[in-house]
Amino acid sequence: MLTRPGDTVAIESPTYYGLLQVIESLGLKALEIPTDPIQGLSLEALTLALERWPVAACVMVPNFSNPLGTRMPDSRKQALLRLLTDHDVPLVEDDIYGDLSLSGTRPLPIKAWDRDGLVYYCSSCSKTLSAGMRVGWLVPGRDFQRAQYLQFINTVSVATPSQLALAHFLEKGHYDRYLRRVRSLHAKAVARMTDRVTELFPTKTRVSRPEGGFVLWLELPGRVNTTELAERALDAGVNFAPGALFSASGKFDHCLRLNCAVRWDNRVERALTRLAALL
């Protein structure tokens, strides 16, 4: 809806590899904006990018981005929206992790401050209730009818049984109870994984402190290449996401992502011990 092949799209860096694949398949160019684990996307870098290049759209996960787990502060969300408004660049806001705050406080999406229809807000129940239901939604910005038309000709609709099941679940109030439980489980899992990594991994390993979601981002000391490490780890039966996946331009070779949304048992303990030994 917002781009044509050849256009440039500004994204967070590191970012979810699925987004990089979509950008590539649509013939678009990814412009990676450095993103800080605490402050979120660098507004300074984005300002420079918007002044220098024609950016067709910006795609972001301001609440608990994958892999950093950052919650962009509200003041920076508003500043980002002002910046995009000044340059008339639309924002695709992916809020798929927004309900998964580890503290329990649901942060506002940037869409909350959108007065000009510049924000195309997307979300889904895939990261909360069930990825298999394939229920997602879009609150489009300026051109609702065009969005509806493209939705229709591309997918007609989301599967009706899934929509009805989700509607029933929400109506009965189950979702809020479910969220409370799952947030608390994720918080424990992230804390436990952080503790084990701190104990087992090389001393100068840096670990993200996610405010939401269920993944950890690790920066390893020295000259380790995590893509090679991933191959050796897989031979030892251990799977993780190497850092290079999260960039289109070969960054983050010394980083990796751990998924904490696993049933914690001896297998996880052994896997972490093996990975640490390989390191």
Added chain:
Amino acid sequence: MLTRPGDTVAIESPTYYGLLQVIESLGLKALEIPTDPIQGLSLEALTLALERWPVAACVMVPNFSNPLGTRMPDSRKQALLRLLTDHDVPLVEDDIYGDLSLSGTRPLPIKAWDRDGLVYYCSSCSKTLSAGMRVGWLVPGRDFQRAQYLQFINTVSVATPSQLALAHFLEKGHYDRYLRRVRSLHAKAVARMTDRVTELFPTKTRVSRPEGGFVLWLELPGRVNTTELAERALDAGVNFAPGALFSASGKFDHCLRLNCAVRWDNRVERALTRLAALL
């Protein structure tokens, strides 16, 4: 998977308007090949088109195309595949109506003769069991892994509950019984609608004789414009699909499509009488 923006795609004419919308949204050009209600797509016209223009792909509904309801004869299906093979042009075969033969005989898809992986076979349960389930499938031609990759990054998967429900329905043998009933209902509905149109509409109206599916294609005598007629009919509470919808180049102004998959009652009778009066 098979095209880039600017490419030309050969299609049947008349064709389903949803396909025209998809072609437009992907920035492709539609090359309309005349299609006969008895013989199907004109191989002579397609031969000419393939010799004269670079055609990236061909998209067809050889079994009971919408709106004509044509079943392309097997000998012509094989000739079409040979022609496409000679020009190395892939065929996207949409077999969504293939199970809805009015006689009860399930025709073979062109994919049945495909030895070179030139045919990308698509189908769905949307026209048989339920459009709301959103379950479809693809048997790709040459590049299975690329198809799987694009499916994954575009939709990840079909909703799991829908897939499991359909699998269960098939496993228990309900689908075959269901098909027998629904085919017989469609056959009766098509026959009844044909009878009423013959009685009520202008004498030189030509009506298709679909071999499958549940729509009728009408060619009206004289200089009637069915797009204008559709507006006036809608004011009178009557809805049909005007012929112009089925072409990207303004053909079929004097044609219209009637959907027979309706519960037959006095409202349908009154609607047909009103439409005939407007004509």
